[in-house]
Amino acid sequence: SQQGEEDPQALSIQEGENATMNCSYKTSINNLQWYRQNSGRGLVHLILIRSNEREKHSGRLRVTLDTSKKSSSLLITASRAADTASYFCATVGRLTGGGNKLTFGTGTQLKVEL
Amino acid sequence: EPEVTQTPSHQVTQMGQEVILRCVPISNHLYFYWYRQILGQKVEFLVSFYNNEISEKSEIFDDQFSVERPDGSNFTLKIRSTKLEDSAMYFCASSELENTGELFFGEGSRLTVL
Numbered sequence: 068s069q070q071g072e073e074d075p076q077a078l079s080i081q082e083g084e085n086a087t088m089n090c091s092y093k094t095s096i097n098n099l100q101w102y103r104q105n106s107g108r109g110l111v112h113l114i115l116i117r118s119n120e121r122e123k124h125s126g127r128l129r130v131t132l133d134t135s136k137k138s139s140s141l142l143i144t145a146s147r148a149a150d151t152a153s154y155f156c157a158t159v160g161r162l163t164g165g166g167n168k169l170t171f172g173t174g175t176q177l178k179v180e181l
Numbered sequence: 182e183p184e185v186t187q188t189p190s191h192q193v194t195q196m197g198q199e200v201i202l203r204c205v206p207i208s209n210h211l212y213f214y215w216y217r218q219i220l221g222q223k224v225e226f227l228v229s230f231y232n233n234e235i236s237e238k239s240e241i242f243d244d245q246f247s248v249e250r251p252d253g254s255n256f257t258l259k260i261r262s263t264k265l266e267d268s269a270m271y272f273c274a275s276s277e278l279e280n281t282g283e284l285f286f287g288e289g290s291r292l293t294v295l
Contacts, residue, residue, distance in 0.1 A: 098282055109272060109288040110224065155224065159282035162229055164236025166212035167282035171224040 072172050073156055079178045086143040088175040090156030091136075097159050099132055100169065101141050104153045113141075113154075146179045153177070183207040187273050187287035195295055197262050202290045204256045204273030213256045214274040214284060215248065217241070224272065230256065263294045 073090045080086050092099070098117045102110045116123045116132045116139065123130045129142040143150055153176050157169040186205045194200050206213050215227040228238040230248055247259045256275075260267055270291050274284040 100282065102286075107291075110274075110286040112283050112285070115283055157224075162237045164229070164234075165231045166214070166229050166236060166276060167284070168226055168229065168237065169216075169224075169282070169284060170226065171216075173223055 073154070073175045075175060076173065077176045077178070079180065080146055082146060082148055082179055082181050084146055084179075086146050086150070086177055086179070088141045088154050088156075088177070090139045090141070090172050092139075092156075092158045092170075092172075093137065094158075096134075097161060097167075099130075099139050100157045100159060101128075101130060101139075102155045102157060102171075104155065104174070106152070110155070115159075143177075146177075148179050148181055151177060151179050183285075185273055185275055185285050185287035187271075187290050189290055190288065191291040191293070193293045193295065194263055196265060200260045200263055200267075200292060202258045202260075202271050202273075202292070204258070204287055205254055206256055206273065206275030207285055208254075210275035210277050210285070212236075212276045213248075213250070214276075215258045216272045216274060216286075217269040218272065218289075219266075219269045227258075227271075260292075263292075265294050268292055268294045 100115045101113045114125045116130045127144045132139045153174045155174045156172045188203045213230040218224045226239050228242045229236045245261045249257050270289040272289045273287045276284050
């Protein structure tokens with residue numbers, strides 16, 4: 068099965084610093100997504116990178132994908148206290164009946180301190 | 182902005198009781214999903230639903246679980262006889278017919294089984 072495993076499990080940084088989270092997976096993918104989850108809240112889609120892309124930017128977010136190593140990284144630049152949350156990668160596979168199935172990783176808990 | 186809404190936000194129930202969790206997906210979406218997250222663990226796929234039938238389900242989704250789209254707007258998850266290990270956050274999600282795999286998640290329903 069596709070398994071996203073993030074590291075580190077927890078990351079604590081100072082506001083203004085960059086935060087890098089990594090994700091590894093096991094099988095081939097159509098695309099990979101990153102989601103954010105504030106404590107006790109729902110999942111919010113951040114960014115999607117297709118299997119034929121190597122890098123993608125969205126605001127302060129930068130995602131890379133290395134399909135040969137089956138890994139992805141999420142970089143948050145100039146972090147803010149409001150970025151404190153858990154971040155999950157999710158691999159995406161098509162369902163035979165239509166739609167897409169996300170397989171989530173274990174997540175990185177990011178804490179940005181003032 | 183359209184969003185997926187879920188009710189109740191929190192339900193406490195006794196073991197063995199039936200529970201129905203409700204979701205209103207985004208109106209023009211045609212794929213619907215339930216995921217769950219046991220406290221401190223990964224977000225896990227339960228079931229996907231398209232064209233009024235289950236398109237795929239995980240091994241977690243046993244005979245105690247069922248889904249229904251009773252009226253064209255609501256999408257429900259029923260647990261017939263709850264167990265302690267069903268305690269989790271249950272997330273509903275929906276996606277468009279033609280899409281790259283981005284799922285839109287609700288805020289979740291926290292189920293506590295005593």
